[in-house]
Amino acid sequence: MRRLALIAILVSQAEAAEWVRIATSAFEVYTDAGEETAREALSQIERIHSAFAPMRSRDLPLPARIIVFSSRSEFERTRPSSTAEAFFQSGPERDYIVAHRSVSGNYRVLRHEYVHLALSHSSSRLPLWFEEGTAEFYSTIDISGTRLRIGEPIPDHIRKLQSAGLLEAAVFAAVDRGSPWYSDRDKAGLFYAQCWALVHMMNLAPGYRGRMPVFADKLAAGDPPAQAFHEAFGKNLAAALADAAYYLRRPFRVAHVAWEPSQHEIQAQVERIGRTEAALVIGELLIYSGKPELAEEIYARVEKDGTGSPESVAGSAMIALRRGSTREAMRQFERAIALGSRQASVFFEYAMLLRDSRAEAERYRPLLEQAIAIQPSLAEAQFILGLEYSREGNEEKAVEHYRKAAEILPRQANFWHALALSYHKLGQRELALRCARRTLQAARNPAEMEMAEAAIRLTSNQQVEPERRSGVATPGSWQSSTGDSAIVGQLVRVDCEESEARLHLKTSAGDFILRATRNTRGDVRQLECGVQKPLNVSVGYDAATKEIRRIVFR
Incomplete structure (x- = not known):
């Protein structure tokens, strides 16, 4: 009953509230908290995007959608965990930053999530403490005129660390997303504070700041985090945390950086959107944030209203896919395409269903090509096309698609693994070994680690083995x-x-x-x-x- 009540509330809020949208070329903001909130949220995101440009290895490959709910209760029904005050969520066609109005005014929270978004497309998988610490460190950027102030102290973090002390190095380094130190609100506060303090010291303290680029380069090269830390700073994490305890007792340094502000965000115009579009925006978010049961009712209500839009039909198809209803998913994808859908993911998912059912390549290959014609940054479609070319023996063409996929989503182990194998078949040993190491760095579970280690053994061999069927595993990102x-x-x-x-x-x-x-x-x-x-x-x-x-x- 509680789930049904939550669904009803979400639907009614999407229908009753007045939603607005404001957009630039890279970002769009949807909110029911008013025009002023929309403009300010977009301005803050655009400003940190511009300020963060020198630290990104490339521009963002996917558009980003920022959703600001008018109340905390609405936001809580979409968030992935009870500790989140805002969150970043990736999707096949766009990324999301989601918050509520009571924290959107605290723009440090939005900036923190932006850093996660930027890192997801510009770096390999990072140690959790380093990624969260980096997001906290840059969340304090103060943008004024043509100067940036980076590294402002965060009083709450300082008070927490002074009262509770620092976690031991072994405990701190072992924290992952399933750990109580990450998921429990009280414990997570201490973990985040310690991440921030350590990364602040690494970026600004004498004896550390000059070695930070070395640490970053070693992580990018695939070195194990503990080894990369020791080789970069000449000490282990435990010694650095002892330094951090002393660092916290001294006045904090702040970096001043020259900056040329971007002006294009001020050209954006606010538009009011109807209840159907607002409902579809929320429904799509719920699908990708792991709440399809809430999304299903929203799409059903839109369909009941007789809208029959390609977006609502596509949403119903995605839900059927996630429930394992293959025939229903195929029927709905066909219907969405017939209605004129221009969603790349619709063509891609339909192609994958045909491919899984052993349809002829002539049926699903054009759909894959159409998907990347609509959106070249659809990484999973690039990957599958690479796999198709590899099976045909065209490794040069396969490499072209694998590289695009890995550039868009550098944290997908499957993409680097496929690239390593194709380079190996082409006799490009150094590139093959480099990609195999990136596979290990991106690995998220024992199966991926075993796959990566096998690729390293294979590509480390001077002699290129005869070509054989690729051991590429299908990526989890497009599986129902x-x-x-x-x-x-x-x-x-x-x-x-x-x-x-x-x-x-x-x-x-x-x-x-x-x-x-x-x-x-x-x-x-x-x-x-x-x-x-x-x-x-x-x-x-x-x-x-x-x-x-x-x-x-x-």
Whole structure:
């Protein structure tokens, strides 16, 4: 009942409030908090975007949408965790920064999320403490005239550290997104404060600031964080945290930097939008922030109103896809295209459904091409086209698409892995090894780490092995459901039952028995029951039910 109440509130708010939109070439702001809020939020984002330009390796490849809710309660229904006061969310066609009016006036929060957005497209995966500390450090940028002040102290952080002290180095370095030090509000406050203090010292303290570029370069090259830190600063993290404790007792340094302000944001005009467009904006956000059950009702209400827009039909298709309703998803994608959809993700997802069903390439390849014609920055479409060219033996063309995908989303291990293998086949050993190391740096789970380590072993060999089928695993970013666990191993036996099959796999972590059902997606193979000649596979599955969500034969 509570979920239904939340849905009803979200729908009614989208319909009742007066929403406005204001946009520049890189950003658009949607809000129901009034024109002044829209203008100020856009101005702040554009200003830090301009100020941050020298620190970005490239311009943002995707447009960004900033959503500012008028009340905290509305925002809380969309946020990914109870500790978030604002959040950054990536999507296939755009990125999102989401906040509520009571914190949007505190522009430090918006600037913090912008830094996450910029880093997601310009750096490999960073240690969590370094990324959060960097976002906090630059969130204090004070932009005035032609000067920037960077590194203003954050009093709340200082008070927290002075009262609670610093976490030990081993605990601090081990914090990840599932840790209580990141997800519990009280503990997270101390972690964020310590991240900020350490990164502040690394950027501005004598003895550290001159070595920061070395640390950043070593991380970009794929060096392990602990090794990169020691080689850059000549000490380990524990010694640096001891320095930080002393640093906190001294007056804080602030950097002054010359800046040429951009003027293009002042040309933007505010426009009022209807309730349907507002509902679709919220619905799309809910899909990509992991709340499809809330999005589903919003799309259903839009459809019930008789709008029948390509956007609402596409939203219904995305929800069907995430529920595993393949036929319904295909029907809705076809309908959205027939209605004139210009969403690249619609063409891409429809192409992937056809590809998974073993349709002829002539049916799905034009859809992939159409997707990147609409939006060349759709990284997953670039990746799949690269995979198609690689299977045809055209590694030069495959590299072209893999590189584009990795440039857009440098934190996708699958993209670097594919690029490493294609370079290896082309005999470009140095580039292959570099990409294999980037794969390891981007790896997020044991399966990806095993995949990366295998690529490093392969590309470190002076002799180029004969060409064989690529071991590229399908990326999780475009799958409707990959489960919460993943393994890489060999399929050695299939037990056939009435409505499912039980697959026996051998891996470096032990033996597994997993269930293949009608919801399993991925490569299609005709397998006979019984003992199999060992087949290399990558499997995504649900740990609780042992149900396979996706299988890729390698």
